[in-house]
Amino acid sequence: MKKALFAAFIAANVAAAPLAFADAKKGEELFKDKGATKCVVCHAIGKKVVGPDLAGVGKRHTHAWLVKWISDTQGTWTSADPETAELKARVKKQDKPKSAHSTPPISGAQANDIADFLMAQ
Numbered sequence: 001m002k003k004a005l006f007a008a009f010i011a012a013n014v015a016a017a018p019l020a021f022a023d024a025k026k027g028e029e030l031f032k033d034k035g036a037t038k039c040v041v042c043h044a045i046g047k048k049v050v051g052p053d054l055a056g057v058g059k060r061h062t063h064a065w066l067v068k069w070i071s072d073t074q075g076t077w078t079s080a081d082p083e084t085a086e087l088k089a090r091v092k093k094q095d096k097p098k099s100a101h102s103t104p105p106i107s108g109a110q111a112n113d114i115a116d117f118l119m120a121q
């Protein structure tokens with residue numbers, strides 16, 4: 001019994017691991033969509049455009065913060081979490097009431113896919 005439970009536990013975890021980032025491909029397509037998300041109008045991976053260079057962004061941020069930022073930027077900007085504070089300090093905009101990051105409305109599901117993609121950058 002114990003052995004069977006352990007086997008089930010391992011199987012569940014092995015199955016869950018690739019699922020976590022299964023939508024990174026969809027996220028990449030959304031990220032590169034100049035019309036639907038406009039991300040690439042202001043960002044690139046490997047150089048600064050209007051917004052910060054997104055190389056290494058998956059090391060600077062958690063998946064949860066990225067989802068929140070992408071789907072509710074101004075709400076995130078005015079919250080006091082340490083990831084937002086670090087970003088504001090890095091771009092020297094601690095005193096700005098609004099972020100210059102602005103996109104068409106992006107759903108939570110789409111933001112989740114984009115965050116999957118960004119976590120691998």
Ligand code: HEC
Pocket residue numbers: 031037038039040041042043050051052053054057060061066069070087091093098099100101102103106114118
């Ligand atoms: C109009 C330009 C613009 C667009 C479009 C835009 N961003 Fe941004 N983004 C910015 C700016 C500027 C910042 C830095 C915060 C600030 O200066 O207000 C930023 C910050 C970020 C950050 C934090 C980066 C870091 O180094 O911590 C992430 C992640 C991000 N954007 C992802 C995206 C994604 C994903 C999209 C598309 C869904 C997107 N951005 C669309 C301008 C933009």
